Amino acid sequence: MESISGKTAIVGVAESDEIGKVPDKPVMMLHAEAARNALDEAGLTRNDVDGLLTAGTSVLELGEYLGIEPSYTDGTSIGGSSFVVHLAHAATAIATGRCNVCLITHGESGRSRVGMSGYPGGAQTLRGQFEAPYGMPSPVGAYAMACSRHMAEYGTTKEQLAEIAVATRKWAMLNPKAYMRDPITIDDVLNSRLISWPFNLLDCCLVTDAGGACVVTSIERAKDLRQTPVAILGVGESHDHAMISQMPSLTSFAARNSGKAAFEMAGVKHEDLDLAMIYDSFTYTVLLTLEELGFCKKGEGGDFVSGQRTAPGGPFPMNTNGGGLSYNHPGMYGMFAIIEGVRQLRHDYADQGIRQVPNCELAVVHGTGGVLSSAGTAILGRA
Amino acid sequence: MSAPSKPLPKPDPVTQPFWDSLKAHGIQIQKCNACGEHIFYPRGLCPHCFSSDISWEPASGKGKVYAFTIVHRQPNPAFAADMPYVVALIELDEGVRMMTNLVDVEPDPEHVKVGMPVEIVYDDVNDEITLPKWRPQA
Numbered sequence: 437m438e439s440i441s442g443k444t445a446i447v448g449v450a451e452s453d454e455i456g457k458v459p460d461k462p463v464m465m466l467h468a469e470a471a472r473n474a475l476d477e478a479g480l481t482r483n484d485v486d487g488l489l490t491a492g493t494s495v496l497e498l499g500e501y502l503g504i505e506p507s508y509t510d511g512t513s514i515g516g517s518s519f520v521v522h523l524a525h526a527a528t529a530i531a532t533g534r535c536n537v538c539l540i541t542h543g544e545s546g547r548s549r550v551g552m553s554g555y556p557g558g559a560q561t562l563r564g565q566f567e568a569p570y571g572m573p574s575p576v577g578a579y580a581m582a583c584s585r586h587m588a589e590y591g592t593t594k595e596q597l598a599e600i601a602v603a604t605r606k607w608a609m610l611n612p613k614a615y616m617r618d619p620i621t622i623d624d625v626l627n628s629r630l631i632s633w634p635f636n637l638l639d640c641c642l643v644t645d646a647g648g649a650c651v652v653t654s655i656e657r658a659k660d661l662r663q664t665p666v667a668i669l670g671v672g673e674s675h676d677h678a679m680i681s682q683m684p685s686l687t688s689f690a691a692r693n694s695g696k697a698a699f700e701m702a703g704v705k706h707e708d709l710d711l712a713m714i715y716d717s718f719t720y721t722v723l724l725t726l727e728e729l730g731f732c733k734k735g736e737g738g739d740f741v742s743g744q745r746t747a748p749g750g751p752f753p754m755n756t757n758g759g760g761l762s763y764n765h766p767g768m769y770g771m772f773a774i775i776e777g778v779r780q781l782r783h784d785y786a787d788q789g790i791r792q793v794p795n796c797e798l799a800v801v802h803g804t805g806g807v808l809s810s811a812g813t814a815i816l817g818r819a
Numbered sequence: 820m821s822a823p824s825k826p827l828p829k830p831d832p833v834t835q836p837f838w839d840s841l842k843a844h845g846i847q848i849q850k851c852n853a854c855g856e857h858i859f860y861p862r863g864l865c866p867h868c869f870s871s872d873i874s875w876e877p878a879s880g881k882g883k884v885y886a887f888t889i890v891h892r893q894p895n896p897a898f899a900a901d902m903p904y905v906v907a908l909i910e911l912d913e914g915v916r917m918m919t920n921l922v923d924v925e926p927d928p929e930h931v932k933v934g935m936p937v938e939i940v941y942d943d944v945n946d947e948i949t950l951p952k953w954r955p956q957a
Contacts, residue, residue, distance in 0.1 A: 559829035566860050568826040569950055570920050571898035572906045573890055580888035581908060588886075588933035630903075633889035633928055681908055681918040682860075686886050 440531040441701050445658035445665035445819055446523075448478030449775040452543070452647030455764050456615045459645070462551030463493060464501045466543030466647030471502060474649035479662035480537060487529055487538035487652075491518030492768055498541060508535035514675060515805020516715055516768040519648075520812030523774065523801075524671035526652040536653060543647035544766035550645075567679055573632055575717065576640060578680035578807035580632040583720035585686035587634065589735065594634055596738035597719040598625035601638045601761055603747035604716060608758025610748060610791040615642050616762040639719040641760035641769070648771035650778070655819060664782045669798075670702025670815035680807045690811035691728035691802060699730070702815035704798060706731055709815075711780050711799040712752065713773035716759040721804055729802065729813065753793045756780060770803030770812065777801040781818045823897040827948050834861045836875050841949040844941045847875045848915060859915035880939040881956070882911040887933070889926050905931055909953050923954040 450473030452458070452466045461469075467490070475481060487508035490498045495511035498504075508529045512521055519542055526538035545552050558564050572578065586592045602622055608614035620638060628637035658665035674693035677683045699706075712731070716722045723737035731752075732740040746754035755761075757776035760769040777799040779785065785792035796818070803812040830838040837860075840847035849858040853870035857878075864871045887907035893899065905921040922940060924930055936956040943949045 559827060560831050562860060564826065565828035565830065565834055567918050569828055570906050570918050571825065571890065571893055571895065571901065571904065572888075572918065573893050573895075576892075577888045577890060577906055581886040581906070584888060584933060585886040630889075630891040632891060633903075635888075679918075681916055686908075 443531040444527040445667045447661045448474040448651035449778045450474040455646035459548040463543045467541045470647035470649035478651045484537045485539045487535035489522040489540045514810040516770045517803030517805035517810045517812040519771040520803035521673045527668045538652040541649040542771035545645045546643045546766035576632045579718045580635045582686040592738040598622045599741045600719040601625045604759045604761045606747045608762035614758040614763040641765035646766040665819040666778045666781045667819040669817045670698040672697025672813045675810035689808040694811040694813040695729035698813040710796045712754045713777045713801045715804040748790045825897040846878045848878045850876045857913040879912045882909045884935045885910040
């Protein structure tokens with residue numbers, strides 16, 4: 437079959453009108469605001485949308501709320517990676533003629549809990565039988581356990597993890613939309629209160645309220661629209677467990693598959709990339725993902741992030757919006773990694789000094805979901 | 820006000836023999852007769868080879884800490900009195916992993932180590948449910 441690489445483009449991205457602490461807006465309104473804003477930015481209307489994709493919320497409810505009757509629909513809901521996986525599905529659907537314009541939306545009232553459905557999981561589910569009785573705080577405890585194994589196998593240190601939190605905060609200080617903008621040091625991270633060893637508070641992402649959306653169409657149509665198109669060059673998706681107690685290896689996860697697929701489809705090398713948007717639910721999530729995507733060897737993630745290499749002005753620009761650690765993390769952050777990747781590739785920050793990654797032509801956007809359960813990777817390029 | 824209760828497992832028809840074995844203080848896990856691999860959690864078919872020729876066998880009750888965390892913050896108030904406590908993944912000598920709490924050890928990374936040898940202890944929570952907890956081997 438012919439490759440879908442480069443056949444489609446992202447033509448609009450947006451957050452909801454407000455993000456952070458938004459106690460007066462229920463989940464569906466966060467979806468709706470982001471959807472409207474992303475379509476406006478693209479110069480498209482609701483009536484142009486014939487593909488509808490979301491996670492967390494029922495895609496039925498989303499269609500009802502927005503008044504959209506799609507001919508292509510996808511409710512794949514595999515945690516924070518879902519929206520990157522939706523990009524893959526949207527690109528495939530459009531490139532194969534199933535639909536013309538896909539709208540992907542996200543909305544979560546993670547902090548204020550307005551209109552959120554409860555977490556599933558009765559006493560007879562597998563989680564109810566084999567994990568819940570032991571009081572593991574999820575997801576933080578699961579990621580913490582995985583990190584303990586990496587530390588034991590490879591000698592990864594808490595200081596190395598803290599490097600990520602500090603570098604990401606430096607990017608957040610350049611982003612007016614970021615929730616946490618005060619400077620922090622390695623010691624601040626190590627001295628913040630323990631949550632679930634080896635994680636301290638500043639190893640953990642924020643919990644916020646936000647919506648986000650993006651619009652995908654064919655590369656031909658994209659050229660006639662309002663924004664500089666950002667082409668979808670490569671995509672990959674995978675998962676290998678649901679519960680952390682069933683994870684085949686705690687130091688390797690499905691990004692090894694999604695990353696390989698995305699890089700191969702795009703036909704690019706790691707050194708070609710100008711920007712990495714790597715899901716940062718926890719500092720360790722980033723360190724492990726960099727290894728799994730092949731930016732460094734297995735076990736060398738700690739060295740890779742040391743010396744503030746990912747900070748503004750550093751050799752490896754990463755999570756330039758301030759990430760889930762400091763900008764915004766309503767629960768399933770993947771959409772916001774896409775939004776920032778697109779804005780950098782369009783050079784939206786060209787007048788904002790080091791906020792703009794110089795000559796940004798190629799980016800990798802990676803989402804991780806569940807408890808290191810699922811992975812979605814996309815290679816995006818300025819068209 | 821009475822303390823909130825901790826979540827307890829409700830066995831299903833496939834997992835019932837596991838919970839029954841714990842109640843009898845003699846842990847059993849599944850083994851696939853086709854490929855010889857041990858299986859946990861209990862399943863209706865072998866995840867290694869898809870065979871449904873599976874039997875129950877006594878396990879050694881010995882293993883090693885594969886990974887762990889020490890919980891200092893837990894949103895469920897039922898666990899508040901226990902904090903800090905250790906949640907661990909144990910790799911049993913039979914090769915499978917299970918989640919548990921480590922007991923009879925200081926909840927401190929100076930005392931809990933990946934690779935530490937551990938053994939099962941049976942925690943009779945009530946007349947119906949016994950949970951498998953693990954402690955350092957003597």
